[in-house]
Amino acid sequence: MHTVRLLLATTKYDEQIINKRFHAVSHIHNVLVKHSKKCLKKLSCDKEYQSLKAEYSAILKKNKISKEERAYKKQISRRMAEIVKGHGLSEYSFQAYIKICARQFRGCLSSQQVQKEATRVWRGAEKILYGNGHELHFKKFRDFNTICGKTNTNGVKFYKNAYFIEWLGLNIKCRLPKNRDYIIKALNSDISYCEIERKMFPNGWHYYVVIYLKGDAPHKLSTAENNDSITGVDIGVSTVAAVSENEVILKELAPRCKVYNRKIEKLQISMDISKRISNPDKYNPDGSIDRSNHEKWAYSKTYLKKLNRLKSLYRQKKAYIKQSHEEIINGLLEQSASFIVEDMSFKGLQHRAKKTERRKEAADIKQKDGSFKKVYKYRRKKRFGKSLNDRAPASFITILTRKANLYGGNVYKADTRSFRASQYNHVTDDYTKPELSERNKLVGGHKVQRDLYSAFLLRNSNKELNKPDRAKCMCEFDRFLKLQNCLLTEMKENGISMKQCFGF
Structure with a gap:
């Protein structure tokens, strides 16, 4: 599978509608995160599941596992999977749960786009259950960059002949670059699905359609094909x-x-100064944040512009x-x-x-009385x-x-x-x-x-x-x-x- 990304020629009206749809996706995502946190908490309080989990991990720690223990391990695994599903922790359970909430966004998002977002949240919950994940996090509106689908017939539809997309009432043309030969070759393959992507620039969001196509991408290099070394x-x-x-x-x-790092650091210092000026009551006299003050943060227009610029630099x-x-x-x-x-x-x-070790070479440390002492620093x-x-x-x-x-x-x-x-x-x-x-x-x-x-x-x-x-x-x-x-x-x-x- 390969992808082609095309810039959308959006109007102000199109951008307003697309922004509303990103707000809808962010709401759906955070509702699902809240639901999955509740389900995971119930699972952690399930005594049967916790006892089975302890038995399962005890078997895994053994160097040699007998046939009887392997069979018992499979039984434990099946029972644990049943308990997990019983608490509503599965991909299809998430999709069924969010179906009711998504009705209010019927005109904004297609059913498959809602399902895809449910799948993304489930991947995070799956890491907590079976991988090295620790906690699911809520996301801010600014952190949502894509709205993805599953097919080219539901949600975002791309038309090859006219180079435009249709998305629940929105018809937007795509801008082709000057060197379009590669893109024309790449679009000869069958379309699997499309997604809307947005990227931050100093003048605001730019919107793209990312087309996922079946098969391999066209070759640009020819010298490596017949080289066996x-x-x-x-x-x-x-x-x-x-x-x-x-x-x-x-x-x-x-x-x-390093050039980008310097620009980012300089901008972050400027943003911190701006935030301190706008929120004098949110800081202690020593400059640290006052945790007892629960009022909302105030952000100036200059700060918000710099925030966009920071995201653009990243x-x-x-x-x-x-x-x-x-x-x-x-x-x-x-x-x-x-x-x-x-x-x-x-x-x-x-x-x-992990280890706390001292250096091999000793350093001269000046004492209060003016003398020097050799110390092996950590x-x-x-x-x-x-x-x-x-x-x-x-x-x-x-x-x-x-x-x-x-x-x-x-x-x-x-x-x-x-x-x-x-x-x-x-x-x-x-x-x-x-x-x-x-x-x-x-x-x-x-x-x-x-x-x-x-x-x-x-x-x-x-x-x-x-x-x-x-x-x-x-x-x-x-x-x-x-x-x-x-x-x-x-x-x-x-x-x-x-x-x-x-x-x-």
Whole structure:
């Protein structure tokens, strides 16, 4: 399945109607959230369910489970599912519940659009029941960006011949870009369903129709289709290194994200000042928020304009990161359509470190009497949350997988624990764990950049993808050295540096 997004040529009247419909969706969503919270609370008070849940988790914790225990576990699972459904916690129960509430919005939203919103809330409740979810949250009107359907016959209908949409009395034309050849090719497929999307710009909301079409998207690149070679990709928190047969790449992910961060920070400070001026009674003398004051917040027109601008900046940052990833991936696809990457959990890198440890080096701390004392300070527990938010390496892998599959290739994931690309040396055939700050290493008397060498090892992995193939590495190493030295020399001449990641 692929998508095409077209800008809608809306009038002021159209925008007013669409805004009313987004208000209707937000109301339906929050009514369902309230209902699901009640159902989940009743379930948590169900003594039978809680006892069965305790038995089920006790069986799962055992190292070995007998056949009798497996059969009993299935019985418990069935009974728990019955209790969950009995409390109204299912997709169809949510859809049936909201049916009555949605009658007042019959002229605004179709039945399938209401059902789709119920399905979205159910996905959140499902994560709490069976995944790692903790709590369902109510959403503000500004946070709703899409109204989705299920088919092209109910709700939003897109007409290919005239390039316009029909949506419960609204007929809106679509604006086509200047280079429309790709869009015309993409629209040749059968339409699955449509959704209305809105994006915030400095001058207000812009509205789009997103058309979901069956089949694969048309191909833009032709060089990768008949290329059978494999590229090794070492994806880091802030950088990406790739080694193919004839090229090596070492690039920073989304290098201009800091520009957007500075703009966002500056605007947030300005907004905070504006909010404090408009609400002097909501703050304590020390500047903290007065929690005992439950009056409504007052927002000036200037503040609301800045709020729109802030949302627009976040949209621009997100679009820039995606575009930056697409450009790098298109360059990789010119070399090959198949890739080997390490199976990393970027979500785990977001969390703070669990262990409380002290630094290895002592720092001189000045005392009150003027003397200095050496103290081993505690290590920071913060990890890579901010960098992951700015660089989005997981999104890079997702886009790479989608595009590789489109061009007949694939993304193969090596087992990180057994492979240990950053620790292996193919010349000595041993593993040495380096410090995170060490960006270069010696291999056979040659200085290699650590990320590029990891990508080289991934490219030359064995069939099981659990360790490097030493024979392949020995054969390909000289060519890799030539390509690496040429790349690093060119980067240094052009002033491209990132010492904490590249080593120069």
